[in-house]
Amino acid sequence: MAQSLNSVDLLFKAISDAHSVIQGRYTMGSDLDLSSTEYKYPRIHIVPQSSQVRLNVVTHTLFVMCIDIAEQDNNTMLKEVWSDTQQVLIDYVKFIRSYDGDPAWFDLQGEPTMV
Numbered sequence: 712m713a714q715s716l717n718s719v720d721l722l723f724k725a726i727s728d729a730h731s732v733i734q735g736r737y738t739m740g741s742d743l744d745l746s747s748t749e750y751k752y753p754r755i756h757i758v759p760q761s762s763q764v765r766l767n768v769v770t771h772t773l774f775v776m777c778i779d780i781a782e783q784d785n786n787t788m789l790k791e792v793w794s795d796t797q798q799v800l801i802d803y804v805k806f807i808r809s810y811d812g813d814p815a816w817f818d819l820q821g822e823p824t825m826v
Contacts, residue, residue, distance in 0.1 A: 714817070716759055719771055722817055726806055727755050732799050733777075745778070753779035753796060755803075770820060775800065800825055 720739045727737030736754035743756045760772040777796040781789045800823075807819050 714769060716762070716771060719773070719817070720757075723755065723757060723775075723803075726803060730799065730802060732795070743776075743778075753777060753799065755799070775803070797825055 716739075723739065724735075724737055727733045728735045732753060733755055736751050737756070738754070739757040739759070741758060743758075754777075756776045756778060758774040758776070760774055762772070763770040777799045779792045779796050781792040783789075804819065804823055807817060810817055
């Protein structure tokens with residue numbers, strides 16, 4: 712059965728709720744206002760890019776961001792934030808690759824790229 716973006720959103724919300732660093736700070740949508748003071752960091756934000764419909768499968772292409780704040784003039788802090796956010800994304804990839812929950816319909820296609 713093909714899954715909707717709402718199903719994908721619910722799965723990423725569950726992962727984000729359980730992740731010890733993200734602690735539920737997750738959103739999905741077309742925009743994220745990084746100047747907003749209401750957001751807490753680090754956080755995950757997903758921007759849906761496209762969907763390809765096949766017989767019984769929908770392949771969603773998602774842009775997944777892990778966002779944190781660092782002082783611009785603190786190079787050590789910046790490297791730490793890069794390392795931490797990369798590790799969070801690696802955790803998400805590992806979880807999705809090992810996911811066999813109900814429904815067992817979610818998988819990665821190809822190799823994710825982190826930039």
